[in-house]
Amino acid sequence: MPQRPHIDFWFEFASTYTYLTAMRIAPMANAADVTVRWRPFLLGARFKALGWPADSPFNWQPDKGRHMWRDMERLCNAQGLPLVRPDPFPQPTLLAARVATAIAKDETLERDALPRFARAVFDAELGKGRQIGDPDVLARCLSQEGLPTAMLDTAPTQSVKDQLKAETAKALEAGVFGAPTFITGSGELFWGNDRLEQALDWARREAG
Amino acid sequence: MPQRPHIDFWFEFASTYTYLTAMRIAPMANAADVTVRWRPFLLGARFKALGWPADSPFNWQPDKGRHMWRDMERLCNAQGLPLVRPDPFPQPTLLAARVATAIAKDETLERDALPRFARAVFDAELGKGRQIGDPDVLARCLSQEGLPTAMLDTAPTQSVKDQLKAETAKALEAGVFGAPTFITGSGELFWGNDRLEQALDWARREAG
Numbered sequence: 001m002p003q004r005p006h007i008d009f010w011f012e013f014a015s016t017y018t019y020l021t022a023m024r025i026a027p028m029a030n031a032a033d034v035t036v037r038w039r040p041f042l043l044g045a046r047f048k049a050l051g052w053p054a055d056s057p058f059n060w061q062p063d064k065g066r067h068m069w070r071d072m073e074r075l076c077n078a079q080g081l082p083l084v085r086p087d088p089f090p091q092p093t094l095l096a097a098r099v100a101t102a103i104a105k106d107e108t109l110e111r112d113a114l115p116r117f118a119r120a121v122f123d124a125e126l127g128k129g130r131q132i133g134d135p136d137v138l139a140r141c142l143s144q145e146g147l148p149t150a151m152l153d154t155a156p157t158q159s160v161k162d163q164l165k166a167e168t169a170k171a172l173e174a175g176v177f178g179a180p181t182f183i184t185g186s187g188e189l190f191w192g193n194d195r196l197e198q199a200l201d202w203a204r205r206e207a208g
Numbered sequence: 209m210p211q212r213p214h215i216d217f218w219f220e221f222a223s224t225y226t227y228l229t230a231m232r233i234a235p236m237a238n239a240a241d242v243t244v245r246w247r248p249f250l251l252g253a254r255f256k257a258l259g260w261p262a263d264s265p266f267n268w269q270p271d272k273g274r275h276m277w278r279d280m281e282r283l284c285n286a287q288g289l290p291l292v293r294p295d296p297f298p299q300p301t302l303l304a305a306r307v308a309t310a311i312a313k314d315e316t317l318e319r320d321a322l323p324r325f326a327r328a329v330f331d332a333e334l335g336k337g338r339q340i341g342d343p344d345v346l347a348r349c350l351s352q353e354g355l356p357t358a359m360l361d362t363a364p365t366q367s368v369k370d371q372l373k374a375e376t377a378k379a380l381e382a383g384v385f386g387a388p389t390f391i392t393g394s395g396e397l398f399w400g401n402d403r404l405e406q407a408l409d410w411a412r413r414e415a416g
Contacts (some may be wrong), residue, residue: 050269061258063385067399156318177271191275194402198282 005207006035007199008183010171011118013097013132014056014090015179016072017193019122022180023081025196026115032200038114040100041171042093043179048066049172056090075193079135082204084129092133096121098155099138101164109147116145213415215407216391217328218379220251221305222264222298223387224280228328230388231289233404234323244262248308249379250301250372251387252294257380262299283401292337299342304329306363307346307396309372311328317355324353328331338366 009025011018029036044054058065069085100121103114120141124130130137139149154160171181175189182190182199184195186206190199217233219226238414252262266273273373277293284291308329311322329351332338338345347357362368379389390398390407394414398407 046271061385063254063380063383066383067385067397070397071399071403172271175271175274177269177275189275189278195279198263 003185003207004035005033005203006037006185007203008037008039010039010041010176010179010181012041012179013093013100013118013121013125016045016058016068016126018180019073019126020075020079020081021193021196022115022119022122024079028196029200032204034200034203036115038100038104038118039167040097040104040114040118040164041168041176042097042180045168046172046177059089072092080129084127086125086129086131091125091131093112094133095135095152095155096132096133096138098139098160098164099151101167102151102154102157102160103147105160105163106151113145117141117147120145121131211393211415212243213241213411214245214393215411216245216247218247218249218384218387218389218391220249220387221262221301221308221326221329221333223333224249224266224276225360226388227334228283228287228289229328229401229404230282230323230330232287234320236404237408240412242408242411244323246308246312246326247375247379248312248322248326248372249376249384249387250305253376254380254385259361290335291333294333294337294339299339302341303343303360303363304340304346306368306372307350307359309375310354310359310362310365310368313341313368315361321353321355325349325355328353 007029009021011022025036047054047057053060056065058068072083100114100118103109103117106113121132121138124137124141125132132138135152139152142149142151174183174187176183178191180191180193180196182196184199184203184206188199188202188206190196190202215237217229219230233244255265256264261268264273266276280291308322308326311317311325314321329340329346331362332345333340340346343360347360350357350359382391382395384391386399388401388404390403392407392411392414396403396410396414397409398410
C-alpha cells in the first residue's frame with residue numbers, strides 16, 4: 001500500500017516569506033492530500049556558520065531588503081493578508097521557537113496545535129506588527145487558540161532547548177539554508193514560498 | 209494615448225535563473241503586449257561592493273548552490289530546456305557582456321539582435337556547457353544568428369567598456385541586486401525568474 005505523501009515544513013518566525021506559507025499551506029496540503037509536519041528551527045545558526053552578522057541579511061543588504069518588503073506588500077495584497085512591518089525587524093524569535101518546540105513535543109495536545117500557534121504568531125508579528133519576543137504577546141497567541149499558556153513555562157526547560165538545537169542541526173544537515181523549506185519523504189528539498197506548489201506535487205507523485 | 213507598456217530586463221550571463229527567463233520572455237511579453245528592453249550588466253560589481261568573494265554565492269554557500277542546481281534541473285525539465293553544468297562555474301562573462309553591449313549600441317542591427325545573441329550564449333553556456341569566455345564560442349553564437357562576428361572586435365573598445373560600466377552603475381542605482389531583474393516604466397522592481405509573470409502584469413496595468 002502506498003504511503004500517504006508527506007512533507008517537512010521547516011519554518012523560522014523571523015522569515016517574512018514563511019508568513020505567506022504559514023497562512024496557505026494547510027488548505028493546500030489538504031486539497032493535495034499531503035500531510036505536513038511543521039518543524040521550527042533557528043536560521044541564525046546558519047548565518048553564524050557563514051560568519052555573517054547576527055542580523056537579517058535583508059538589513060545588511062539594504063537593496064535586497066527594499067525589494068523584499070515591496071515584494072511582501074505585493075504578495076500579501078494578492079493573498080489578502082495584512083502586512084505591518086514589525087519594529088525592530090527581525091523580531092527576536094528564540095522564545096517563540098521554543099514554545100513551538102514545546103508544543104511539538106507535547107503529545108497530549110491536538111494534532112493541529114502547532115500550526116494554530118504558528119499562524120497566531122505570524123499574524124501577531126507580521127499581520128499586526130506586535131513584539132513576539134514579549135511573553136505576554138505569546139501568551140495571547142496561545143490563549144486565543146485555546147492552548148495552555150503553561151507552554152511558556154515549558155519553553156525554557158533544558159529538554160526543549162536541547163530539542164530545538166537538535167532540530168536546527170538536523171535542518172542544516174538536511175541542506176536547509178533558508179525558510180520556508182519543504183522536504184519530501186524521499187529527501188527532495190524545495191526552498192521558498194514560491195516552491196510550495198511544486199513541493200506538494202512532488203510529494204504526491206513520489207508517494208505514488 | 210496610453211504608452212505601450214515596457215520593462216527593462218537586466219541580465220547577467222553568469223546567472224543560471226536568467227537562462228530560464230531568456231528562453232521564455234519574448235513570447236510571454238509578446239502575448240502580454242509588453243516591450244522588453246534587454247540590458248546586460250555585471251553582477252560582480254554588487255558582490256564587490258558587499259566585500260564578497262569574486263565568485264558565485266552558489267559556490268561559497270554550497271548548501272544554497274546544491275539547491276540551485278537541483279532547482280534548475282527541475283525547472284529546466286518543466287520548461288523543456290537542456291541543462292549542462294558548465295565547468296568552471298561561473299563562466300567568465302565579461303567578454304559576452306561586452307559583445308552584448310556592443311550589439312545594444314549598434315543601431316544598424318535588427319531590433320531583436322540582442323535577444324537572439326543572448327539566447328545563443330545562454331544556450332551555449334547552460335544548454336550545452338560550453339566555454340563562453342572563449343571568443344570562438346561567442347563567434348559561433350554571433351554567426352549562427354546571422355550577426356557580424358566583427359562585434360567581437362568592437363567589444364573591447366573603450367566606448368563599449370564605458371557603456372557596460374555605466375549600465376552596471378545604473379542597474380545598482382536602480383536597486384538591482386540580482387538577476388534577472390525586471391523594472392517597469394514607473395520603476396516597480398521585480399527580482400527573479402519567478403516574478404516574470406507579475407512584472408509583465410504590472411507593466412500592462414500601469415500603462416493603462
